[in-house]
Amino acid sequence: MLQEHCKLLAVLKQTGEIVGRKKLQKLIYIAKKLDFPFFERYQFHFYGPYSEELNLRVEEMSHLDFITEIKEKKGGYQQYRYALSDKGADFLALSNYELPETKGILNVLNEQSSRFLELVSTVLYFEDLPRAEVEEKVVTLKAKQNYSQEEINEAYWFIEQLCKKAASAEANE
Amino acid sequence: MSDRFKVLxxxxxxxxxxxxxxxxxxxxxxxxxxTKEFQRLRRIRQLGTTYLTFHGAEHTRFNHSLGVYEIVRRMVENLEKKIAWDPEERLVCLAAALLHDIGHGPFSHSFEKVFHTDHEQWTRAIILGNTDVHRVLTSVGGKFPKKVADVIEKTYANKLVVSLISSQIDADRMDYLLRDAFYTGVSYGNFDMERILRVMRPKEDQAVFKHSGMHAVEDYIMSRYQMYWQVYFHPVTRSAEVILSKILHRAKDLYRAGYQFKDQPKHFYTLFSGEITLADYLKLDESVILYYFQEWADEEDPILHDLCQRFMDRRLFKYVECDPGKQMSVWPELLQLFAAIGLEPEYYLVIDSSSDLPYDFYRPGEEEERLPIHLLMPGGDLRELSRESEVVEAISGKKRTDHKLYFPMDFLEDQRTYAEEKQRIIALLKAQEG
Known part of the structure; x- marks a missing residue:
């Protein structure tokens, strides 16, 4: 019953709280790219990979009171904080859904800034291209974010670490 | 200049x-x-199973793709009067508009859900792979196919070009709203497209709209809102989609379990095993799928047989509105009762959510990823549409989610067997609606 919703509830249970819609979007995208079983469809948008399906699913869970959504002002824009509610926890328990072993990857992702996750997810989106072309895409498509070469290098290193962790999680399944 | 810039x-x-x-x-x-890949779109309906609700909705991805091309052609003609274009940029726009849906498969929404495929990846594969489309595009230049694929994927450097084909007010949406309204026969999908094109102005990242044309844009937003609830979210269409998805699930599960089909579904083999190639994908269209549904209606497996008969004869599931939060307490009992009367709940008791559908209506959003629609004010400033339009503001904040629970009411109403259990199920389901 509503398995894709349950997966998101399980993510919130594991991470405790996710601050920002952008962070939530990128976190699920990166997890999906690491072969965790998320099936929301993503397209490339203004801030990188974005899923309208995920956006709507989160809205549904908020209407069902399965998650709490706190809206707060942050500089010139609104930011949302998401956490699992008691009702959501009951629903998750009833569904018997369990996330596969993630070796703490979701928490590692949740500790990063949205800006960094935007870069990481963009690099992953273009993973089939040679690195030079990916960097060119980052510079062209993310001109306003003005990512430095150091940040791009860090993103590649971070992805490498994530892949190792994901592989060890898979081996332990 | 390449020969491909030639005109007829x-x-x-x-x-x-x-x-x-x-x-x-x-x-x-x-x-x-x-090309054969483009002609294939004649055999893929634009609105999937909607023809089972609105009988006129038999139009195809072919009609729609030509329509999007025509709108972009007119947009480009207007924009060329205001900005200088590289002639190749014009062709990139037109080719991307024409090919934006080339990767769609039969009943692609359900297909993608069941087999976890993505029509946008197939679009890229068709444009860049060993296809007639690729050969035609390459004749413009070696890099031309990639440019077209990048526009469709929204990763092309010129964001204005991308926004013509994919944004909150783009040629794709304009065509499908007008076309779907026309073919379904509903009267609320219309808006003044000519006026919108006339007030469109190019900016660096996207096209914006002169404030004087705001009411035409409002009409477009209203049309999108009405079509969302009245056509795209129609509960009967969703019932057909539920059955279609369950047929595909059942056939896949049977294949993996080694079931011997009377008529071997060879078109599905690589899809079922998760190893589908581009050549196999291009052989799939709705005539192939419906052929198998017809065949599977005679299969020994009772579930596949029943679901296919239901789909072909339009004996769809009924539904009740449901709140999964409230449903929690009765769910275990419902599952138990369905199993007791011989209906596998996995196939016959299905929650369908609004997030399962590929449509939305306009939301300006906060901390959102979608670029909103901007109006060009008389002084030259840009203002987000819902801040200027009370009509748009009123509908863009509306709740757009719902959940429906689908089940075979005809079976439950046949009280010759398991009368007591069936009455209890019906009572539990009706209680969901309050």
Missing amino acids: EEEKVFKDPVHRYIHVRDELIWDLIG
Whole structure:
């Protein structure tokens, strides 16, 4: 019953709280790219990979009171904080859904800034291209974010670490 | 300059019920329309199972793709009066518009859910792979196919070009709203597209709209809102989608379990095993799928047989509105009762959510990823549409989610067997609606 919703509830249970819609979007995208079983469809948008399906699913869970959504002002824009509610926890328990072993990857992702996750997810989106072309895409498509070469290098290193962790999680399944 | 910039000796036109005429002057476009991959779109309906609700909705991805091309052609013609274009940029726009849906498969929404495929990846594969489309595009230049694929994927450097084909007010949406309204026969999908094109102004990242044209844009937003609830979210169409998805699930599960089909579903083999190639994918269309549904209606497996008969004969599931939060307490009992009367709940008790559908209505959003629609004010400033329009503000904050629970009411109403259990199920389901 509503398995894709349950997966998101399980993510919130594991991470405790996710601050920002952008962070939530990128976190699920990166997890999906690491072969965790998320099936929301993503397209490339203004801030990188974005899923309208995920956006709507989160809205549904908020209407069902399965998650709490706190809206707060942050500089010139609104930011949302998401956490699992008691009702959501009951629903998750009833569904018997369990996330596969993630070796703490979701928490590692949740500790990063949205800006960094935007870069990481963009690099992953273009993973089939040679690195030079990916960097060119980052510079062209993310001109306003003005990512430095150091940040791009860090993103590649971070992805490498994530892949190792994901592989060890898979081996332990 | 490449030969592919050549224009035809005589302009070709297609009669079209939505745009009256679709004009083709470029040899490239004419040749793309003639490719087998593009012709395949004639065998894929634009609205999937909607024809089971609105019988006129038999139009295809072919009609729609030509329509999007025609709108972009008109947009480009207008924009060229205001900005200088590289002639290749014009062809990139037109080719991307024509090919934006080339990767769609039969009933692609359900297909993608069941088999975890993505039509956008197939689009890229068709444009860049070993296809007639690729050969035609390459004749413009070696890098040309990639440019077209990047526009469709929204990763092209020129964001104005991307926004014409994919944004909150783009040629794709304009065509499908007008076309879907026309073919379904509903009266609320119309808006003044000519006026919108006239007030469109190019900016660096996207096209914006002169404030004086705000009411035409409002009409477009209203049309999108109405079509969302009245056509795209129609509960009967969703019932057909539920059955279609369950048929595909069942066939896949049977195949993996080694079930011997009477008529081997060879078109599905690589899809079922998760190893589908581009050549196999291109062989799938709705005539193939419906052929198998017809065949599977005679299969021994009772679930596959029943679901296929239901789909072919339009004996769809009924539904109740449901709140999964409240449903929690009765869910275990419902599952138990369904199993007791011989209905596998996995196939016969299905929650369908609004997030399962690929449509939305306009939301300006906060901390959102979608670029909103901007109005160009008389002083030159840009203002987000819902801040200027009370109509748009009123509908863009509306709740857009719902959940429905689908089940075979005809089976439950047949009280010759398991009468007591069936009555209890019906009572539990009706209680969901309050």
